[in-house]
Amino acid sequence: MTNDVKNVHNVHKANDTGIAHKAYDLSHLTVLISGASVAGPALALNLLRHGAQVTVVERAPELRGGGFAVDFRGHVHRKVLTEMGIWDEIHARQTHMGRQMVVDADGAPKVDLPSEMMSGDVEIFRGELARLMYERTRDRAEYVFGDSVATLTDTPHGVDVTFDNGPARRFDLVIGADGLHSRTRSLVFGEDSGHLRFLDHYVAGFDVPNHLGLDRTGRVYSEPGRAIAIGNYDGDPDRAGALLVFRSERLSYDRRDVAAQKRILADRFAGTGWEGPNVLKALETADDLYFDAIAQIHVDRLTRGRVALLGDAGYGATMGGMGTGVAVVGAYVLAGELALAGGDHRTAFAAYESRISAFAKGCQKTSGNAGPFFAPATERRIRSRDRMYRLLSSRPLAAFFKRLTEKSATNIKLPEYPA
Numbered sequence: 001m002t003n004d005v006k007n008v009h010n011v012h013k014a015n016d017t018g019i020a021h022k023a024y025d026l027s028h029l030t031v032l033i034s035g036a037s038v039a040g041p042a043l044a045l046n047l048l049r050h051g052a053q054v055t056v057v058e059r060a061p062e063l064r065g066g067g068f069a070v071d072f073r074g075h076v077h078r079k080v081l082t083e084m085g086i087w088d089e090i091h092a093r094q095t096h097m098g099r100q101m102v103v104d105a106d107g108a109p110k111v112d113l114p115s116e117m118m119s120g121d122v123e124i125f126r127g128e129l130a131r132l133m134y135e136r137t138r139d140r141a142e143y144v145f146g147d148s149v150a151t152l153t154d155t156p157h158g159v160d161v162t163f164d165n166g167p168a169r170r171f172d173l174v175i176g177a178d179g180l181h182s183r184t185r186s187l188v189f190g191e192d193s194g195h196l197r198f199l200d201h202y203v204a205g206f207d208v209p210n211h212l213g214l215d216r217t218g219r220v221y222s223e224p225g226r227a228i229a230i231g232n233y234d235g236d237p238d239r240a241g242a243l244l245v246f247r248s249e250r251l252s253y254d255r256r257d258v259a260a261q262k263r264i265l266a267d268r269f270a271g272t273g274w275e276g277p278n279v280l281k282a283l284e285t286a287d288d289l290y291f292d293a294i295a296q297i298h299v300d301r302l303t304r305g306r307v308a309l310l311g312d313a314g315y316g317a318t319m320g321g322m323g324t325g326v327a328v329v330g331a332y333v334l335a336g337e338l339a340l341a342g343g344d345h346r347t348a349f350a351a352y353e354s355r356i357s358a359f360a361k362g363c364q365k366t367s368g369n370a371g372p373f374f375a376p377a378t379e380r381r382i383r384s385r386d387r388m389y390r391l392l393s394s395r396p397l398a399a400f401f402k403r404l405t406e407k408s409a410t411n412i413k414l415p416e417y418p419a
């Protein structure tokens with residue numbers, strides 16, 4: 001191992017100067033990933049490229065569908081997805097979302113939203129993205145559904161893990177890709193309260209009938225402190241997706257109690273104009289509800305010992321923060337650094353932290369306004385938002401806007417990792 005580590009430093013240096021490198025084999029490395037949404041399967045895919053032995057544990061009984069479309073933008077996302085071998089498939093399955101506009105209570109258009117802002121370069125449903133990566137990895141990685149890490153004990157020889165249901169096991173490394181409310185983070189870095197910054201809004205998403213007859217277009221309707229967006233992303237004439245955003249103090253509810261979450265939404269959206277009554281009716285029978293705080297995760301360190309955080313668990317940005325793009329880049333960098341370091345987690349984790357932290361923070365900064373953007377607090381703020389977006393959708397400003405949103409998504413220098 002000592003020799004390996006020494007070599008790794010040389011190889012690493014050579015890489016940064018662009019000199020060809022040697023590919024490293026991770027077949028000796030056992031890695032447990034907690035969470036099978038976007039970050040987890042993305043890391044599995046990247047680690048399998050280097051031969052690692054990967055186990056993914058997901059609390060849900062099966063791969064979770066649902067969620068709005070997520071987007072990728074700029075050359076960094078493109079490079080990472082290309083290296084992962086899924087760029088073409090994402091393109092093939094992209095939503096082709098067209099015009100989105102802000103409407104008034106009668107559904108009359110008020111403002112066009114710049115498509116660069118809403119859809120990036122390519123957009124795909126979160127559930128489809130997760131499935132695509134799951135399907136590419138499930139034969140070579142071990143997926144365990146319906147279970148969760150219960151305790152983690154870091155030892156010099158590995159991490160001893162107990163589970164809620166399955167037998168205890170030891171892994172060389174454990175990666176927390178279990179989202180905003182990560183149990184891995186709580187177990188290793190302490191309880192949520194200090195890390196989760198609540199941004200005064202909640203977001204919900206679920207399927208609704210396509211009452212409006214939308215065809216790859218979307219509408220956003222805002223009242224002070226609450227908003228409903230409806231979009232038809234895939235041309236399905238019968239189905240659309242509803243996104244509900246509301247301003248709120250921090251709520252206390254059971255995150256696994258879907259009925260309680262539906263009650264909160266029914267209460268908050270009672271009396272909403274436009275499609276409000278239809279959306280609430282569809283909510284009653286929705287079986288794919290996503291409901292969460294709009295919040296960000298800020299931790300001092302992404303790694304401790306043999307455990308690292310990835311995606312929303314470590315640097316969650318929720319809506320508008322390119323959380324999906326950052327998670328995928330994070331997975332690529334973490335696996336790449338482990339490969340460069342021949343599996344030595346001390347070297348790899350240090351490099352992962354230094355490459356990803358500033359990048360993720362930059363993306364978090366651009367996302368701070370997703371709540372107030374959808375649901376401005378007052379009528380006056382709704383009017384000034386509309387004025388601003390009227391300006392932004394003019395052609396010269398739209399180009400400027402595109403550059404602005406791409407800036408944080410591309411603000412990272414990626415080394416060439418062994419393929």
Ligand SMILES: Cc1cc2nc3c(=O)[nH]c(=O)nc-3n(C[C@H](O)[C@H](O)[C@H](O)COP(=O)(O)OP(=O)(O)OC[C@H]3O[C@@H](n4cnc5c(N)ncnc54)[C@H](O)[C@@H]3O)c2cc1C
Pocket residue numbers: 034035036037038039040057058059060064065066067068069070126147148149177178179180181182183184204205290310311312313317318319320323324327
């Ligand atoms: C069903 C679903 C719908 C979503 N819809 C939207 C949306 O409409 N808009 C939006 O902005 N973002 C949405 N997101 C969040 C979005 O996917 C993430 O912000 C982003 O893609 C980063 O992904 P992630 O994998 O880091 O975290 P997440 O996507 O949050 O995934 C975390 C995964 O870990 C699992 N998990 C949680 N706790 C445990 C545990 N203790 N043990 C094992 N597994 C655990 C979860 O079930 C989930 O599959 C959704 C997430 C999910 C899971």
